[in-house]
Amino acid sequence: MASPLPPCTAVIYSALAIAALLLLSATAVNASQGDKEPVYQGCVTQCVRTNCTGARLRGFQSTQAPYMALTGWTCRDDCRYQCMWQTVGLYQAEGYSIPQFHGKWPFARFLCFEEPASALASLLNGLACLLMLLRYRSSVPRQSPMYYTITAFSLVSLNAWFWSTVFHTRDTYLTEKMDYFCASAVILYSIYLCCVRTLGLKRPGVSSMVGVLLILAFTSHVSYLTFVSFDYGYNMAANATIGIVNLLWWLCWCWQNRRTLPYWWKCGMVVLLLHGLALLELLDFPPLFWVLDAHAVWHLSTVPVHFLFYSFLIDDSLHLLNTEKTGVKLE
Structure with missing residues (x-):
């Protein structure tokens, strides 16, 4: 009789099954x-x-x-x-509800900013990410096993927030594609970051294989949206797929290390906050004062999360460095 799957593996397989249903149920967005x-x-x-x-x-x-x-x-x-x-x-x-135009709510333009609140929120997220990256690099020696992986993740995130700011400033064919594609790159790289931390430090071959698969997934995703159909429903479902896997993978790791890593709660809180706050987009209401909509509220609410996330990364990187120096087995 086959042995049962490890708890985390079983959870991740369940997440992939749910994600497949999300992808199958994805539908294109109708004209506004x-x-x-x-x-x-x-x-x-x-x-x-x-x-x-x-x-x-x-x-x-x-x-x-x-x-x-x-x-x-x-x-x-x-x-x-x-x-x-x-x-x-x-x-x-005539007393009718406010309509959307070209897939978006009507926003009051400020100077050249098409969606001023979302542009400001994206800029603040980028600044918070940059500030904490600089703090990470000043606090963690380069010898730490996760140093370069985290630095690369930060650069991918900064690129995404840059294009998010540009897109909300001026919505064009190019800026929209760059915003969506760079956001997908962050979500996929977060899976790689999770894989390296939870599996790759002990089995480098696993993280290399996952990295190749994620590059292929990103290439296929971008190619489909560019050359076949820019399907908003599919894009949302694909990102939700990776998000669910990432959420459950990190939570399993946090649960397994709750007794040995005193800072584990920071990681758990970050992933729960990020995925919980993303639900704000489901509110989707006409912008207050023609400026503040659900998307802007979501981006504004994620700004403080960067500080907690990098606090976890600094604690964990220093722990890994000390563990490596003492020759203790990595968690």
Whole structure:
């Protein structure tokens, strides 16, 4: 009779089964109500015809603020922005719910920032990540076994927060793709980080194999979204898949080491907070004061988590270094 699976292995297999169901249930997002409205479409067509050709276009370009031109705002974009608010006003006057436009809620533009609250929140997350990376590098010697893996993870995270800030500043085909792809890279690298810490220190071959599989997964994910279909439902389900596996894997490790590592609770708290706070996106309400929506609230709420996460990484890296020096078996 075969021996039962280790507890953590069984949990991870269960997570993969749930994740498969999520991927199978993923559906594409339909077009938004606002941009399908004939009044909106007619307004944009008329505005572009009137203001975005000939002398009027040259007049628009000559009076446009430099920061608007540098961030790629065009006359057509300005027409869409103005017509969006005209349509919103008509919806409100008739007592209807606020519609979305091109997959997004209407936001009040601030300078060149299309979603000012989310852009600020992304910037704050990036600054918190950078600050704690510098603290990590000043507190942990390079000889620590996880030093370079954690440094690489931090750089991947910083890149993702940079593109998140850019995307929420100016939503274009390129910035949207970079935001989504870089966010997926962070989620996949978090699995690699977890694998190296929990298995790779004792069995380096395992982390190498997982690393190759994750690179293939990322390449396939990006290729599908780029060349087959940019399916928002699939992208969300794929990220949720890795998130669930990552959550349960770390929690199993925390539980197994709760008696030997006094700082284990920091890791458990971080993964629970990150995945719990992600549920804020499910609220999905029209932005308060046309600025603060569920996505911005989610990003703002994750800023303090960076400090607790790197506190755990510093404690754990110093513990691993001391363990290696004394020749004690790694957890």
